[in-house]
Amino acid sequence: MSSYTWYPTSEQYNRVCSALVTKYQFLRDRTEKGYESWHEILKNKFKKERSPLVDIEEINKVRSRFGKAKNQMISQSTQQTCITKNTEDLSVVQDMHQKRQRSEESESGEDAHSIGIHVEKMRTECMKRTPNIRLLQDCMARTRNERTDYMKHHSTKETLSRYPALKIPAILVLEFESILDANxxxxxxxxxxxxxxxxxxxxxxxxxxxxxxxxxxxxxxxxxxxxxxxxxxxxxxxxxxxxxxxxxxxxxxxxxxxxxxxxxxxxxxxxxxxxxxxxxxxxxxxxxxxxxxxxxxxxxxxxxxxxxxxxxxxxxxxxxxxxxxxxxxxxxxxxxxxxxxxxxxxxx
Known part of the structure; x- marks a missing residue:
């Protein structure tokens, strides 16, 4: 798909996923269409792959369109260049910062109040038909230390009630891979x-x-x-x-x-x-x-x-x-x- 576009439409995602499960029946999931989980996986895959790219014209156009210049006083042509470059640089810096921040906060940067916010956010998201996996992954990382201690003193039923994201196979696998730092x-x-x-x-x-x-x-x-x-x-x-x-x-x-x-x-x-x-x-x-x-x-x-x-x-x-x-x-x-x-x- 990336050879045609780095920003597929929802219809294009649906066509590719439908063709995949039609050709390989054993890949069908238990959703109504049989491929909704693959749609989400493919969509997230494109987001992840686009993030570090800085020399693809299509990506730069989209970034420059929605980016903001830091200096509004410079000329329009220079401003556009700065928007593109700053958006690209900022994307990389933010990604590195977020990863470091998640690691640090999951270890010692959270208090009872912030943990409560993450837990409630997790519960709300899990009530949706198609939860945001990336958001849940972030909540899991931020509550990891508290959750590990909670598990030692509570039953499986209580743990699953407090952390409903643990009922989602994709989250269990992602959390597992995060712990071991391996695919x-x-x-x-x-x-x-x-x-x-x-x-x-x-x-x-x-x-x-x-x-x-x-x-x-x-x-x-x-x-x-x-x-x-x-x-x-x-x-x-x-x-x-x-x-x-x-x-x-x-x-x-x-x-x-x-x-x-x-x-x-x-x-x-x-x-x-x-x-x-x-x-x-x-x-x-x-x-x-x-x-x-x-x-x-x-x-x-x-x-x-x-x-x-x-x-x-x-x-x-x-x-x-x-x-x-x-x-x-x-x-x-x-x-x-x-x-x-x-x-x-x-x-x-």
């Missing part, structure tokens, strides 16, 4: 794509996860070839615990509501069917709904880190593998030999 979602998708087929083949060889493998084969018959990779990755998420001889029930349950306090995925329906309901629950409380199994895995890892939850004993090796070899998180913790051995096999 975790991208790492998981890329690395899972590398090992998915090998996970499936090994489970087939061991004759474990027979039902999931059968469902995968059936699902592939009703999907176009382009969707098969996504289906294989989703199946790999379900099969991964079986390779470590751990109980999948500590990661997900199908048509059986979880009774564990740990974060777990509840699947209502058939696991690899698009119409299935996928919910993340913790301490009996629904945290959020997710669109697919790969996102579910990312959100589950995010919740463990954001809420500072230890891995369940019956799922420790699986989640350690995800953390170290799918997320690529270089934590200073000992990696079990079983996990290293499995990683060497899958990535060989």
């Amino acid at each position: 975790i979602e991208k790492n998981i998708l890329n690395n899972l794509a590398l090992v998915a087929q090998k996970v499936i083949d090994e489970c087939h060889r061991r004759e474990v996860g027979v039902d999931i493998c059968a469902e995968l084969a059936e699902a592939k018959k009703t999907h176009i070839d382009l969707a098969h990779k996504g289906l294989s990755m989703a199946a790999a998420v379900l099969l991964l615990p079986l390779l470590f001889k751990e109980s999948p029930r500590s990661l997900y349950l199908i048509n059986e509501e979880p009774r564990t306090p740990n974060p777990v995925l509840y699947i209502k329906g058939r696991a690899l069917v698009e119409e299935s309901l996928l919910e993340i629950l913790m301490e009996g409380e629904k945290v959020c709904e997710v669109d697919d199994l790969t996102m579910a895995l990312t959100v589950l890892m995010a919740i463990h880190f954001i809420f500072n939850i230890e891995y369940a004993a019956k799922m420790k090796n699986t989640l350690k593998f995800v953390e170290k070899f799918l997320m690529c998180h270089n934590a200073e913790t000992k990696i079990p030999p079983t996990v290293i051995k499995m990683a060497n096999f899958l990535f060989d």
Whole structure:
């Protein structure tokens, strides 16, 4: 799109997103149109990419049109030049200042009054049908220290009530990535794509996860070839615990509501069917709904880190593998030999 314009219209966004989910059905979200989340993501992506650019004529024209000269006494031609240059410089400086300010204020620059304002702003925004993700991300950054302390002394239900943005998968992932300063979602998708087929083949060889493998084969018959990779990755998420001889029930349950306090995925329906309901629950409380199994895995890892939850004993090796070899998180913790051995096999 950027080769045609850096400022697409709403109609252009809609056309591109509609074409995307039409060609790749597994990317459809649960909104009415099936692509509203992609519309927001693409729109934010353009904003982010435009911000640092200073040598694109189209962008400079828009900036100069809405910019303000610092000195109203200079000539019109010089004034226009100053507007363009100052707007560009100011954009970069403001971006750097805001990032530094968010970091500093999230650590020590907020008091009870300002925290209350951010919390109320978050609640108001979350009541909208399409919340402003960037605004919520800012509120999350500014309340991070207070929220971390609040979680230590309150239940999941109370925390989700006070900080409703934690019910939005995109916010959970962004907060997670901000904590670790890494593109975790991208790492998981890329690395899972590398090992998915090998996970499936090994489970087939061991004759474990027979039902999931059968469902995968059936699902592939009703999907176009382009969707098969996504289906294989989703199946790999379900099969991964079986390779470590751990109980999948500590990661997900199908048509059986979880009774564990740990974060777990509840699947209502058939696991690899698009119409299935996928919910993340913790301490009996629904945290959020997710669109697919790969996102579910990312959100589950995010919740463990954001809420500072230890891995369940019956799922420790699986989640350690995800953390170290799918997320690529270089934590200073000992990696079990079983996990290293499995990683060497899958990535060989």
